[in-house]
Structures are given as structure tokens and as C-alpha cells.
Amino acid sequence: MTSLPKSIQENLHFLCAEIDGQLQQLEAFFSVPSAGTARRIFDRAGYAHNLTTRIHSACIRRLTNTRKTERNQIALRSLEFIATDLLRLANLNRQCLRHAERIEHFEILVPERYPPIIQRVRAGVAKVEAALSSNDSARAVQIGQLNRKVANDYNKLFKIYTNEMRATTHTADLAHSLLVASEIQRMGTSLQTISEALISINIGQAVNFERxxxxxxxxxxxxxxxxxxxxxxxxxxxxxxxxxxxxxxxxxxxxxxxxxxxxxxxxxxxxxxxxxxxxxxxxxxxxxxxxxxxxxxxxxxHLPGLTFEQIVLNEPDDLCAKALKQLGTTLKDVWRQTKTDEFAELGSMQQLSKRLDEVYRVHPEFRSTRSNLAGFEIPAFEDLIESAREREAAVSAPFSVYIHGDFNIDNIIYDPGENRINFIDLHRSRYMDYVQDVSVFMVSNYRLQVLDAPVRRRIMKLSYDFYQIARRFARKQNDETFDYRLALGLGRSFASSTRFIFDKSQARKMFLRSRYLIERALTCKTGQEHKFKLPVKEIFVD
CATH class of the missing domain: 3.30.200.20 (Phosphorylase Kinase; domain 1)
Structure with missing residues (x-):
């Protein structure tokens, strides 16, 4: 890490000293309770806030005026977090006092229990500057480990106070005592956050304790x-x-x-x-x-190469075509080698139904009810899904293959030197209908938020060419309902993907495509699904 600016170094030093002083006053209050001690803590609230604000302002100036390397950004933002949580310790300090002042019979709190716990917190604050100046992750870890000790202290107090509640009439006093203990427990959480910020500075990446x-x-x-x-x-x-x-x-x-x-x-x-x-x-x-x-x-x-997304957006047409050809070759080989005779249900409408609430949270305007236009009934989107769900259940894939399960274009890597395809992010892989992967891949191309017309045309062509690759495989395998199932798979992917799209115009285009595909599938007569033709060119066009 680069050396700390003098303004940050000085203000952080004063802030750590101020927080230690306030914690010391709290410790003194529990040892010998007095209104004067409590007042001194309340009177110091503004100073800690001012010091924190100065650190934040200095970090912002530094971020604006220095070279924006990732390591510098993480260091400065982590310093902001450290200052914020040190200030939070001061706020929790005052909250302890506010709860303590509401206790009528102060002996119920048993105040002598608290100084040893506060000393743990002070020990953590005392290590902050040394851990920062020496880039000492071991010392930073020690600060975070105090959280567990403080939490154990709180758990003991919680049991004591709750047990006493059953045998006393001073339940309000015990409740306030429990709140005092809770505020000190939160001090331990702040120490862990400070610890994680210090470690993040040392290794140059934002991490938590577990990571x-x-x-x-x-x-x-x-x-x-x-x-x-x-x-x-x-x-x-x-x-x-x-x-x-x-x-x-x-x-x-x-x-x-x-x-x-x-x-x-x-x-x-x-x-x-x-x-x-x-x-x-x-x-x-x-x-x-x-x-x-x-x-x-x-x-x-580590797998060398480019993600399919990088290729589609940034590489020349000949490399894009070469990558798609190799992807098709690889997929068809995987599908042939893993093919089983077990029927596979796509279940796309069931998946979409589960994700609708997430879609509506992002785009509440998509929620609709049944309506009537000039005597023509327009069903609600949920009703369309339910009807399509019944139809889909009767149209299974004639075989199963091992699929990726989350076949977005950023989960596919192509190595031009070796002309090789690799898959990553494989936690959803299983035997299923290969239409699942086909539909996800096609829509993950469409939803790329690119406005450049030539790139959009390339995206649409890529989706259509990929469809042709999968369609030829389906024909060779006598999969007669491929188009019908893909219409519903695309309907699911278009609609469910809108929960990741903020742009209202693009999200609406995708949602309307979903509705159109589902309606189109429902107009196909039952038993005639093998004759259904998917309007790919009409769908994948802007």
C-alpha cells in the first residue's frame, strides 16, 4: 500500500485516541457510576464525528486526484470503513449510557460485569494504527477475533438476564440491562469490520473474515x-x-x-x-x-482464452465465427456422448412462475390483469404461464443429455490458439433437456446492453446461427418438438432475464417477446407440437 496522506494519518490517530478515551470513560462509568462521567461522554460526540468526516473527505480527494489503481481504491475505501466503524463505536458507547440511565435499580445491571468486556474493545482499537502502518494482517486478524470473545460475553449475559426475568418484577430494568449488553455486542461486530478493512488494504482486495x-x-x-x-x-x-x-x-x-x-x-x-x-x-x-x-x-x-461475451463484443467477425463453430462442434459431441434414453421435462413455465415476483419487484409495470379490448379478451401473463405449463408438461424431450445449466455467454471460454472450448460456473449442471442451455445462450446474447448497430446485428446473427446448429442436431436425433419447447424456453429466459435489466426500453422488448412466444405456443393445437415453427428471425431482430 502507498503511504498514508498526512491528513488521514493524523486524523486517524486522533480518532483512535478519542474512541479509546470514550471507551475508557464508559469503563469508568460502570466501575463508579456518575452523571458527570456520562455527561463527559455525551459532550464528546461532535469531535469523533468531525474527525471521521475529515478522513472521509481526505479519502475522496485522494481518490479524485491520484492514479486510480484498484489497490489504491480499495485502500482508500477501506480507510473510510475503518473511520466509519470507529465512529460507530462512539455511537454505541452513548447508546449504552442511554439504556443504563433508564435502569431504576442500577444494581440489577451488575455493572462490574462490563469493564472486562470494554477492555477487550479498547484492546482492538489500540491495535488499529499498528496493524495499518505495518501492513500486519496477523495483527488485523487479532482485532477481528475479539468479536467472538465479545459475542461469548454477551451470550453469558443474555442467559443471566433472561433467567432473572422469570423470577423478578423488575423486568423493565432487566430489559434495559439486556439492551446495554446488546450495544456492547455490536461493538465486537464493528471490530470485525475494521479487521476486514485492514486485511483488505494489505492484500489489495475487499475480503471478509471467511474469505x-x-x-x-x-x-x-x-x-x-x-x-x-x-x-x-x-x-x-x-x-x-x-x-x-x-x-x-x-x-x-x-x-x-x-x-x-x-x-x-x-x-x-x-x-x-x-x-x-x-x-x-x-x-x-x-x-x-x-x-x-x-x-x-x-x-x-486458470483457463486461457476469452469469454464468449468478450468475443462477441470486441473481437473480429472471423474469430467470432470460428468460436461459434467450435462451440457447436463441442456441444454436439457432448450431447451425443451423454445422451440417455430417459425423457426430459424442460419445466420452463414452472421456473418462470417462481421468478415472476423478482421480475415484478424490478419492473412492477409488467404486472397485468385480464382485460378486454374491443371484445377481444387479453389474459393476464400469469394465466398464460399456467396454460403453457399444462401444455409443456405433455411435451417432453425424447432423451436427456448432460447440460451446463447456466449457459450464459460469460460462462463459455474459447481459446483461439488451441481452438478449444471450456465451461465455467458449473454448479447447475445435470441431466436434462438440452433446450435449457440453448434458450439461455440465445437470450444471454440478446440481453447484452449494446446500442452500436453493427454489434447488435452481429449478436442477432450469432443467436440465429446458434439456433441453426441446435436445430440440425435435433433433426438428426428425431427430436420433433424441439421448436415448440424452445419457444417456451425462450419465453422463460426473456421474461426472467428482465430482472437483471435496468433499461426500461430493453426490458419491455424482452418481456413482450416472452409474451408473444408463449401466446404463439398456445395457439398451436394440442398434438400438433411437432409441426410448430419457431419465428427466430422475427424474435432476434431489433
């Missing part, structure tokens, strides 16, 4: 020598974070670090293992796996 320990464990398993740093790549909608482990000297990516909720990371691990056993070489290798409490992390082989 830091997972990264430490994974790097210990990573059998390599050298100096490495971590760089953020992406954050998924499921809450996982993805980072690159990069050699500081060569700047080559050595591995990819992915962490998040334990269940989702375990699903990702299982998906990668399944692909490596079913179709080796398509998925990356898992280098290491760690789990801790409710989170988990993976260290995954």
Missing part, C-alpha cells in the same frame, strides 16, 4: 513458489466472488479463487467433478477446496 481464511488455506495447498497477489475478476449474482491469483513478477494468472456460500460452492465442485468424469477437458481442474463455517472456497485451474 481471508479460505484464501490462506487454499494458498497453503497451492504447491508453488513465488510472490502472488489477488485481483478481483467478477462477482456472481448468487453472491460468490471470483478472483485471479496472479504472479507478481510475470503477471501470469496461476489459478482462480472462487468463494461463497458453502452449498453453492459445493455444487460448483460437484459440477466440475462430474464434467471431468463425464467429458474430461471441458471443465477446469480443482486445485484445492476449503470450507469454513457456512462458507467455502475453491482454487481452480
Amino acid at each position: 481471508y481464511f479460505a484464501l490462506q488455506g487454499l494458498m497453503a495447498d497451492f504447491e508453488t513458489n513465488g510472490d502472488y497477489h489477488i485481483e478481483a475478476i467478477a462477482e456472481t449474482r448468487s453472491g460468490s466472488a471470483i478472483s485471479a491469483i496472479t504472479d507478481s513478477n510475470s503477471h501470469n494468472v496461476a489459478a482462480v479463487f472462487k468463494d461463497g456460500e458453502k452449498r453453492k460452492v459445493k455444487e460448483e465442485r460437484a459440477g466440475v467433478k462430474s464434467w471431468n468424469s463425464i467429458y474430461p477437458g471441458l471443465a477446469p481442474k480443482i486445485l484445492s477446496y476449503q470450507k469454513r463455517n457456512q462458507s467455502a472456497a475453491l482454487l481452480i485451474e
